[in-house]
Amino acid sequence: MAEPGCLQRNDWVCGEYLTSRSELIVDATVQHVVLTVVSVGIGLLLALPLGVLAFRYRRARSWVLGTSTALYTIPSLAMFSLLLPVTGLTATTVVVGLVLYSLTILVRNVLAGLQAVPAEVVESATGTGYGRRSLLLRVQLPLALPALFAGVRIATVSTVALTTVGAILGNGGLGNLIYSGLRTQFQAEVLTATVLVVALAVLADLALLGVQRVVTPWQRSAR
Amino acid sequence: MSAVTDVVDWFADPEHWTGPSGVPTRVVEHLGLTAAALGIACAVAVPLALWLGHVGRGGPLAVNLTNIGRAVPTFAVLVLLAIGPLGFGPAATVTALVLFAIPPILTNGYVGMREVDRDVVEAARGVGLSPMQIVRQVELPLAVPLLLNGIRLAAVQVIATATIAALVAGGGLGNIILLGFGTQDQAAVVSGALLVALFALATELLFATLAKALDPMARVRQVQTVPDP
Numbered sequence: 001m002a003e004p005g006c007l008q009r010n011d012w013v014c015g016e017y018l019t020s021r022s023e024l025i026v027d028a029t030v031q032h033v034v035l036t037v038v039s040v041g042i043g044l045l046l047a048l049p050l051g052v053l054a055f056r057y058r059r060a061r062s063w064v065l066g067t068s069t070a071l072y073t074i075p076s077l078a079m080f081s082l083l084l085p086v087t088g089l090t091a092t093t094v095v096v097g098l099v100l101y102s103l104t105i106l107v108r109n110v111l112a113g114l115q116a117v118p119a120e121v122v123e124s125a126t127g128t129g130y131g132r133r134s135l136l137l138r139v140q141l142p143l144a145l146p147a148l149f150a151g152v153r154i155a156t157v158s159t160v161a162l163t164t165v166g167a168i169l170g171n172g173g174l175g176n177l178i179y180s181g182l183r184t185q186f187q188a189e190v191l192t193a194t195v196l197v198v199a200l201a202v203l204a205d206l207a208l209l210g211v212q213r214v215v216t217p218w219q220r221s222a223r
Numbered sequence: 224m225s226a227v228t229d230v231v232d233w234f235a236d237p238e239h240w241t242g243p244s245g246v247p248t249r250v251v252e253h254l255g256l257t258a259a260a261l262g263i264a265c266a267v268a269v270p271l272a273l274w275l276g277h278v279g280r281g282g283p284l285a286v287n288l289t290n291i292g293r294a295v296p297t298f299a300v301l302v303l304l305a306i307g308p309l310g311f312g313p314a315a316t317v318t319a320l321v322l323f324a325i326p327p328i329l330t331n332g333y334v335g336m337r338e339v340d341r342d343v344v345e346a347a348r349g350v351g352l353s354p355m356q357i358v359r360q361v362e363l364p365l366a367v368p369l370l371l372n373g374i375r376l377a378a379v380q381v382i383a384t385a386t387i388a389a390l391v392a393g394g395g396l397g398n399i400i401l402l403g404f405g406t407q408d409q410a411a412v413v414s415g416a417l418l419v420a421l422f423a424l425a426t427e428l429l430f431a432t433l434a435k436a437l438d439p440m441a442r443v444r445q446v447q448t449v450p451d452p
Binding site: 179 | 226290293294295296297298299300302303305306307379382383384386387389390391397400403404409412413415416417419420423424426427
């Protein structure tokens with residue numbers, strides 16, 4: 001009889017787990033990335049018009065900020081469960097919940113970015129003949145990019161972490177591994193998946209930081 | 224619209240309001256977990272934030288803690304603690320809750336202390352206040368709004384995590400949701416989720432009221448907004 005391997009001993013760190021379950025781990029990681037990218041992507045598409053709306057109209061602003069604060073307060077497990085009757089036990093339910101959370105962060109940052117554009121800049125742009133539309137697209141939004149990027153980074157990192165709760169709906173990417181490891185007390189599975197989630201969050205943050213540097217070269221000196 | 228009536232029926236059922244898995248018991252459990260975790264987190268983080276803010280050190284530490292807290296999934300930490308040395312039970316849950324409650328309190332408390340006008344602190348020192356008096360009578364009152372904001376963020380975080388804790392160690396409102404999942408009872412799932420959401424929103428409102436009552440500058444601002452005669 002050979003010595004029991006790390007899987008039999010239920011070690012926290014186990015190379016055998018990685019090799020024997022590699023397909024499962026890759027699939028879970030891919031699902032995790034897809035869920036995150038789709039959620040933050042849709043969140044961004046919705047946050048831009050909402051942020052502009054909140055910036056232009058005072059009434060829209062209090063409504064948008066109030067709703068987003070309330071939404072963000074709702075715990076993730078409750079959010080996914082409340083969406084259950086609408087979209088069922090599907091990845092869509094997870095995405096909708098994650099979109100709502102990322103939207104909350106993103107709208108605030110779009111608004112903050114637009115509000116931080118100096119009044120002199122807006123005035124001189126208007127003075128040189130920019131219309132309302134081109135002022136927004138060519139002056140205000142580009143200058144709001146750093147704040148927008150800060151929002152995207154925060155939203156992405158928290159979405160990576162929140163996706164794990166999607167495991168309750170069977171669609172949590174690496175969270176699925178954590179959930180199944182919980183039921184079987186499989187230590188290597190839980191630790192590996194956790195480390196991968198944190199690594200994904202850090203990688204995504206660094207990648208976005210890289211993109212931000214390319215897109216906003218004037219910010220480079222200011223870190 | 225049967226989903227809505229099902230939920231109404233769920234709330235109307237007296238059976239859901241008594242016994243160890245009734246709504247009142249679960250609310251008390253949730254409140255207990257939240258209060259214990261928030262209390263411990265405050266006991267650790269508030270003095271530390273005040274001290275670091277007063278001496279002006281540890282800023283990067285406070286900021287990095289928040290970033291790490293955001294990247295680490297609460298669900299994963301709960302599971303790791305439960306299948307690890309702490310075992311399934313309230314010890315694992317409260318430890319996880321405390322871990323995630325500390326960063327927002329520490330960061331906001333620190334920033335609150337640092338943002339106190341240095342001239343005001345200099346003036347306090349000039350009129351002969353001791354460092355302890357400066358902290359208690361000048362810096363702390365002015366840092367209260369941000370400190371309270373940190374505690375509010377921590378509370379919201381703790382309530383959310385305590386819900387997920389039902390997956391791991393039992394207790395709290397998350398159990399109503401989970402039981403619903405287990406028995407394929409959608410009305411129970413939605414009712415539990417509604418209760419959790421209400422609990423969280425009520426906490427948010429409580430802190431909003433508290434923040435208004437404790438903001439030392441609120442009265443000053445009010446006076447300033449009175450129009451000239």
